[in-house]
Amino acid sequence: xxxxxxxxxxxxxxxxxxxxxxxxxxxxxxxxxxxxxxxxxxxxxxxxxxxxxxxxxxxxxxxxxxxxxxxxxxxxxxxxxxxxxxxxxxxxxxxxxxxxxxxxxxxxxxxxxxxxxxxxxxxxxxxxxxxxxxxxxxxxxxxxxxxxxxxxxxxxxxxxxxxxxxxxxxxxxxxxxxxxxxxxxxxxxxxxxxxxxxxxxxxxxxxxxxxxxxxxxxxxxxxxxxxxxxxxxxxxxxxxxxxxxxxxxxxxxxxxxxxxxxxxxxxxxxxxxxxxxxxxxxxxxxxxxxxxxxxxxxxxxxxxxxxxxxxxxxxxxxxxxxxxxxxxxxxxxxxxxxxxxxxxxxxxxxxxxxxxxxxxxxxxxxxxxxxxxxxxxxxxxxxxxxxxxxxxxxxxxxxxxxxxxxxxxxxxxxxxxxxxxxxxxxxxxxxxxxxxxxxxxxxxxxxxxxxxxxxxxxxxxxxxxxxxxxxx
Amino acid sequence: xxxxxxxxxxxxxxxxxxxxxxxxxxxxxxxxxxxxxxxxxxxxxxxxxxxxxxxxxxxxxxxxxxxxxxxxxxxxxxxxxxxxxxxxxxxxxxxxxxxxxxxxxxxxxxxxxxxxxxxxxxxxxxxxxxxxxxxxxxxxxxxxxxxxxxxxxxxxxxxxxxxxxxxxxxxxxxxxxxxxxxxxxxxxxxxxxxx
Numbered sequence: 001x002x003x004x005x006x007x008x009x010x011x012x013x014x015x016x017x018x019x020x021x022x023x024x025x026x027x028x029x030x031x032x033x034x035x036x037x038x039x040x041x042x043x044x045x046x047x048x049x050x051x052x053x054x055x056x057x058x059x060x061x062x063x064x065x066x067x068x069x070x071x072x073x074x075x076x077x078x079x080x081x082x083x084x085x086x087x088x089x090x091x092x093x094x095x096x097x098x099x100x101x102x103x104x105x106x107x108x109x110x111x112x113x114x115x116x117x118x119x120x121x122x123x124x125x126x127x128x129x130x131x132x133x134x135x136x137x138x139x140x141x142x143x144x145x146x147x148x149x150x151x152x153x154x155x156x157x158x159x160x161x162x163x164x165x166x167x168x169x170x171x172x173x174x175x176x177x178x179x180x181x182x183x184x185x186x187x188x189x190x191x192x193x194x195x196x197x198x199x200x201x202x203x204x205x206x207x208x209x210x211x212x213x214x215x216x217x218x219x220x221x222x223x224x225x226x227x228x229x230x231x232x233x234x235x236x237x238x239x240x241x242x243x244x245x246x247x248x249x250x251x252x253x254x255x256x257x258x259x260x261x262x263x264x265x266x267x268x269x270x271x272x273x274x275x276x277x278x279x280x281x282x283x284x285x286x287x288x289x290x291x292x293x294x295x296x297x298x299x300x301x302x303x304x305x306x307x308x309x310x311x312x313x314x315x316x317x318x319x320x321x322x323x324x325x326x327x328x329x330x331x332x333x334x335x336x337x338x339x340x341x342x343x344x345x346x347x348x349x350x351x352x353x354x355x356x357x358x359x360x361x362x363x364x365x366x367x368x369x370x371x372x373x374x375x376x377x378x379x380x381x382x383x384x385x386x387x388x389x390x391x392x393x394x395x396x397x398x399x400x401x402x403x404x405x406x407x408x409x410x411x412x413x414x415x416x417x418x419x420x421x422x423x424x425x426x427x428x429x430x431x432x433x434x435x436x437x438x439x440x441x442x443x444x445x446x447x448x449x450x451x452x453x454x455x456x457x458x459x460x461x462x463x464x465x466x467x468x469x470x471x472x
Numbered sequence: 473x474x475x476x477x478x479x480x481x482x483x484x485x486x487x488x489x490x491x492x493x494x495x496x497x498x499x500x501x502x503x504x505x506x507x508x509x510x511x512x513x514x515x516x517x518x519x520x521x522x523x524x525x526x527x528x529x530x531x532x533x534x535x536x537x538x539x540x541x542x543x544x545x546x547x548x549x550x551x552x553x554x555x556x557x558x559x560x561x562x563x564x565x566x567x568x569x570x571x572x573x574x575x576x577x578x579x580x581x582x583x584x585x586x587x588x589x590x591x592x593x594x595x596x597x598x599x600x601x602x603x604x605x606x607x608x609x610x611x612x613x614x615x616x617x618x619x620x621x622x623x624x625x626x627x628x629x630x631x632x633x634x635x636x637x638x639x640x641x642x643x644x645x646x647x648x649x650x651x652x653x654x655x656x657x658x659x660x661x662x663x664x665x666x667x
Contacts, residue, residue: 002609043608049529057522064515078516085523092530116533117601117646211577215565 001042003192003247004199004459012039013251020255021180029152029175032255036157040121043161047119054089055151058082058129062150065136066143079137083130090126093118098322121161123319125154127286132168134290141169149175158251162244164262164282171257178256188253190444193452195246200455202412203239206232209401214372218381219390224398226385230365233372235412238267241280267416270356271348272336272363283319287312302342309341310334320371325379329370336363544581544600547647550666551583551598554659560585560594572597572613579606580646593621593632596659597650610648614641618652 001008016035023031041048061082068075093116132153135141144150153175159166213221213229221229245262252259262282269275276284288297295308310331317330340348348356366383373379384390402409414420552562563584565576576582579599586595599610618636625632639652640660644667651659 046533050526050533053522053526053529057519057526060515060519060522063511064519067511067515078519082519089526089530116530117607207575211565211575214577 001039003244003251004196006456006459009196009456009459012042017254029148032157033148033152033155036152036155036160039157040155040160044120047122050119051121051125051155052151054086054125054129055154056147058086058133058154059144059147059150061133062136062143063145065133069136069139075137079133082133086126086130086133090122093122095318095322124163124165125160127165127283128154128168131165131286131290135168141172144168144172144175156252156255156257158248158255158257159259162241162248163280164245164248164259165286166259166282170260174257180256184256185254188250188255190448191250191253192247193250193448193455195243195248195250196455197451198239198243198246198415200458202408202415203236203243204458205408206239206412207236209405210236210372213401218378218385221382221385221390222392222395222398223386223388223390224394225401226382226390227365228398228401230368230382230386231409234267234365234368235409235416237368237371238263238416239412265416265418267361267364268357268418269360270353271345272333272340272360273345275360275364276333276337283316287316291315306338306342309338313337324376325370325373328376328379329367332367332370336367547600547663547666548581548583548598550662551596551649551659554662555585555596558585558594558653558655559587559589559592560596560653561588568597571595572610572617574610574613578602579610591629591632593625593629593635594653595651596653596656597648598663599648601646601648607643607646607648611641611643614648614650621652 001012003009012035016031020028020031020035037048037052040051044051061078065075065078065082068078096116132141136143144153153166153168153171154160210229210232213225213232218226242263249259249261260282262280264278264281266275266278269278292308292312295311296304297308298305300308313330313334314327315330316333317326317328320326320329339345348359351359366386369382369386370376370379373382381390411420414423563586565582567586568574568576568582568584571584571586580602581598581600583598584595585597587593597614601607601610618639622633622636625636635654635656636652638656639650640656642649642660642663644664647663647667649660649663653659
């Protein structure tokens with residue numbers, strides 16, 4: 001099921017919320033777990049069994065590692081076996097076909113193989129399970145004894161299929177006791193509405209332009225059109241994924257949970273490292289905590305640090321998918337971040353803010369070309385088109401898109417910066433200054449309701465599209 | 473990727489949780505000694521059992537739901553050949569979007585044929601999804617279209633409504649096939665044998 005679908009918005013969510021709020025305290029977790037399993041089974045009737053088995057496997061792994069906490073050698077063996085099995089399952093679903101394709105391209109005899117679809121959310125829930133097991137081994141947390149609570153931590157529907165990747169330590173207390181207040185529910189609903197608007201009104205709209213441009217052969221694009229296509233994708237993926245994250249965090253809050261933010265206006269970054277501290281925060285912090293620091297982090301020689309950075313970014317690229325373009329995208333960022341740290345970072349810091357901003361945006365946009373391209377060849381042709389190697393510098397198509405959609409791009413620009421949210425808040429706040437506090441709340445509610453109605457109307461007429469990050 | 477103050481904050485939060493009110497410290501289950509190890513042994517056994525079940529389930533899926541690694545182009549080519557003698561015309565992504573509300577760029581491949589005549593309900597669709605999560609969206613879109621068109625044809629063209637009623641819808645691995653046509657069963661056979 002998708003958050004931005006009519007079924008979810010007008011049937012599933014209201015029913016689950018009503019049952020959840022009316023249920024006694026001890027029934028809340030089982031109800032939320034049942035709803036989460038139903039939510040997953042709606043789109044994944046086959047893989048829901050895999051999810052349940054994975055939860056059971058990791059529940060017992062956690063208990064075993066915790067029970068062995070006084071015997072570090074045994075606990076370490078158990079941890080290595082459990083993490084290896086989780087990674088193996090993830091690797092099988094994501095890379096089995098890719099690896100066999102590579103082998104087939106290298107040898108003369110073709111190996112026939114059967115292909116399984118990728119279970120939705122497997123990359124996210126597997127990473128949560130691994131972090132849970134490692135944190136138990138590190139004695140940061142104890143294993144969860146209640147299997148329902150553990151299953152809820154892994155399978156809670158707001159964050160199950162596309163994150164944010166939640167650490168068990170952040171949510172442990174909330175699983176056994178959390179407060180639900182009208183204020184918190186209201187804040188959650190507001191965040192959910194904002195996320196929905198980002199997805200439906202902005203991501204899907206700029207996505208259509210990107211779809212139109214990317215349907216043309218890269219060699220037939222002018223530089224102007226290619227840049228517009230790339231910028232459209234940058235906006236699409238940001239509003240799509242940050243919109244989903246806002247909806248997930250908002251829904252969590254409506255059920256009494258607090259999740260950490262996953263995005264922090266990444267396109268305002270003044271360096272590539274800053275960009276990655278603001279983009280998909282739960283994934284980058286996961287790699288930092290469970291791969292980069294165990295490898296030695298930055299507390300080692302420069303050559304080892306460079307190796308660590310390249311490993312982390314290679315894995316980040318691979319996490320996104322079994323294709324060369326994702327691997328190149330990951331290595332690209334690894335190299336850029338190494339260069340920023342050891343070669344040109346200090347010089348960039350001396351430059352004016354505007355120049356630093358342009359430097360970051362250009363590097364990020366070039367990165368998105370590798371990300372969205374179906375093949376490396378297409379990516380290179382597209383990059384060539386961006387510097388005029390396609391159909392010249394500018395053409396009518398580019399000017400037409402700019403003149404007919406300038407308002408959409410202006411809205412996207414505003415909403416991807418802090419300014420958009422501030423303008424909205426100030427507009428509501430103005431009622432408080434002019435009138436009184438109650439009027440401010442009424443104005444806020446009306447404004448959020450209006451955004452919801454417009455988004456819902458758009459959804460009904462245009463139909464919904466799935467989120468980009470569902471495929472990872 | 474630089475280490476920030478957040479690392480310290482994480483450690484602080486985790487430390488707080490470690491020392492905090494976890495029911496583990498209630499003394500109901502011993503952590504040390506032989507009892508602790510026997511629990512570990514039991515948990516280890518259950519872990520192996522769960523791992524075996526996961527492997528068995530994946531093997532089962534491999535045989536039950538997977539399809540061969542045929543590319544979209546190979547399957548689409550077979551379906552196209554079977555449609556060569558029909559009066560259906562190949563449509564682009566925009567028509568697919570208009571009729572099914574889905575973006576063709578979201579999928580690995582889309583092949584859509586429909587009749588030239590507005591009086592005909594005949595159409596054939598082949599979609600290869602990128603992930604299993606898209607299957608539901610595609611089948612729902614097809615079902616909605618069948619329902620809407622059945623309503624439209626029911627009054628003045630019951631024969632076309634019957635074609636829609638007998639429409640073929642098949643999901644095989646990452647392929648979704650839909651055919652509303654008197655020859656729908658034949659097209660489906662071609663689709664099945666092309667996998």
